Amino acid sequence: MDERARIAMLARILSVPAAGVETAIGDDAAVLEPPHEGHRIVWTIDEQVEGSHFRADWATFHDLGWRSFMAAASDIAAMGATPWCALSALVLPDVVDDAALEQIALGQRDAAREVGAPVVGGNLARGPALSIATTLLGTCARAVTRRGARPGDTLWLAGRLGWAAAGLRALQEGKAQKPQLQFAVAAWRRPTALIAAGRAMAAVAHAAVDVSDGLARDVGHIADASSVNVVFEEAALTSDDALVEAAVALGCSALDLALYGGEDYALVVSSEAPIEGFRRIGEVREGRGGALRSPRGERPLDAVGFDHFAATSTKRA
């Protein structure tokens, strides 16, 4: 297919009518009707690059379309916002043929349906490695940032920790066939942005992040931005027996997976009040940085331990 035919195929797969979208795929830019005044727009971009975030033989092209979309959608969830619509910029090496491109688009479409935000445009380019950049707009009555956590708050978690990192490690070490690691591999391949949980926390959260680079690092952003100290309860991070079993199969520590593993797209919220669907994993105190508390005592947390597990993409908005 030439590029015109490829774009027509993408338009067929991705085009769906959507509220507030007046012009979608097929012009110089998408045209949107602004949300009601009083609302806020939140806006993020994420990019997944072959060789850094994935190898093409670790997942189907459908998975790669899905997971790259979800990585961006998770940032919208972390703001307490509702996804609205998306653009996607693909860099395609020659080995990505028409059938592979179709699968990437189908993965994006399915993820877009799951979170309720259609792809309304994008860009195609050639390049040496597959990369998928996704930018999403969302709307909310009030955006939850990283600033605003207060001493006395509780840290609440929605979703799982450590599983995607275990799956990544299983793929890297050729252990993806081990029965104890099947769920982990699936978690890495098909994460889901926690949109409903994000909306649930928006009214009461003082601060929130999604766990894309690892719990210690991402909640460390809350500590930095809010000028507070965050304390995790070790027992709350290692209560998942199946994760402990997966860690044994990998010869690593479940606690390290939970603290430093990224790409599960769990949400962590700092708030006084409990939130439905979230469980307590720690608290916020006066001070700076992070700590881990166990029956043996407390130790300061090394937020850079993430390098062992996480991907190399870093948000700056």
Added chain:
Amino acid sequence: MDERARIAMLARILSVPAAGVETAIGDDAAVLEPPHEGHRIVWTIDEQVEGSHFRADWATFHDLGWRSFMAAASDIAAMGATPWCALSALVLPDVVDDAALEQIALGQRDAAREVGAPVVGGNLARGPALSIATTLLGTCARAVTRRGARPGDTLWLAGRLGWAAAGLRALQEGKAQKPQLQFAVAAWRRPTALIAAGRAMAAVAHAAVDVSDGLARDVGHIADASSVNVVFEEAALTSDDALVEAAVALGCSALDLALYGGEDYALVVSSEAPIEGFRRIGEVREGRGGALRSPRGERPLDAVGFDHFAATSTKRA
């Protein structure tokens, strides 16, 4: 520098207060105040990839930051909109050191200043080749799409044609030092999105595009979307004596440069009324496709001739 320090550097360079921007670099997403009801939001993404759109030795890193930003901003101009703010996703190979990254960001900042739309966030990732994805939001009272050109309209041009393609060819063929090609090389390295011209045409245009992939191909999008035939006047495309001189130095045709060369980011508008700052280059008729008219007669236009000159990135919104 580690990634945290790199992001802090980018924030220092790029952060400027901007209307309607409540949270910029440093959170999971940027937070924006919606434009007034009745306005429209336009939204585009463009990506420039090393090896496909540029070679690192063809321009400074400052140029690469500038031109990638302008490529995206031009899509906002083509909708008749005013740029609002931008996100940037960078894929950095190891050879892009801190000094090079700083120069890319300075180029983005200077382009952002030129068009009045600050970078309010983004993403950093590692990868095998440098790529710069830029997504821009703009606002307007009424968006000018590719649909809406009418038989009887005139085709109007703002900006130059063929120069960036001449510059690209000079760089590819090692002729960048020739005096007749200096302006062409500069045109390729530092294009400028025609924001004021875009605003000027918005009230009267029936349809508009920017020339990123070549005049024949891009105005062909208007012909397709509006179900009309477009006719270019050859004399209007070859009236630039300096382009003719550059074409001679390259051993190619000035007409081909004007028809098939991209990346000048000229604007072409279909409207009944003349527009200040635009000049006539052709007309719109009943029919389909495109044609070229000269004193010798008329011939149908091959919109795919662009492959000889243009880059490989293709908009789909």
